[in-house]
Amino acid sequence: MVDFKSMSTEELERLIEEARKELASRRENKLVLYTHHCKNESRYHLSKYKHWAKRIIGVDITKTNGYAFQGDFLNVREEHKLPVGSIVVEVCGDDITAYELTESGKKEFATAKRRSMSALIEAVAKKF
Numbered sequence: 001m002v003d004f005k006s007m008s009t010e011e012l013e014r015l016i017e018e019a020r021k022e023l024a025s026r027r028e029n030k031l032v033l034y035t036h037h038c039k040n041e042s043r044y045h046l047s048k049y050k051h052w053a054k055r056i057i058g059v060d061i062t063k064t065n066g067y068a069f070q071g072d073f074l075n076v077r078e079e080h081k082l083p084v085g086s087i088v089v090e091v092c093g094d095d096i097t098a099y100e101l102t103e104s105g106k107k108e109f110a111t112a113k114r115r116s117m118s119a120l121i122e123a124v125a126k127k128f
Contacts, residue, residue, distance in 0.1 A: 058070035095113065096114050
């Protein structure tokens with residue numbers, strides 16, 4: 001059994017990163033199709049409201065906005081094949097939603113407004 005209390009913060013972060021990589025390597029075989037909720041909306045809708053999506057690989061819980069999410073941006077107008085178990089955060093206007101990708105598609109697990117996202121950031125961090 002590992003004694004986490006005796007480990008430094010850096011050692012714990014390294015251990016978490018190694019565990020994430022191992023989990024990712026086990027999930028990489030299964031891909032699922034991801035599309036942004038607004039993918040097929042009109043050009044007017046897509047340009048009038050703020051839209052973005054990001055595949056999350058880490059979370060900085062000290063931040064209270066979208067900069068808390070570490071990962072790769074996804075084009076909201078395209079389809080993406082991502083590994084099962086991936087966490088994706090997407091924005092449409094003032095709404096922000098977090099999804100976990102399952103074999104049957106995306107499963108919402110948290111939602112918030114862009115200007116009050118602390119609870120959503122915490123919910124995403126718990127998935128790691």
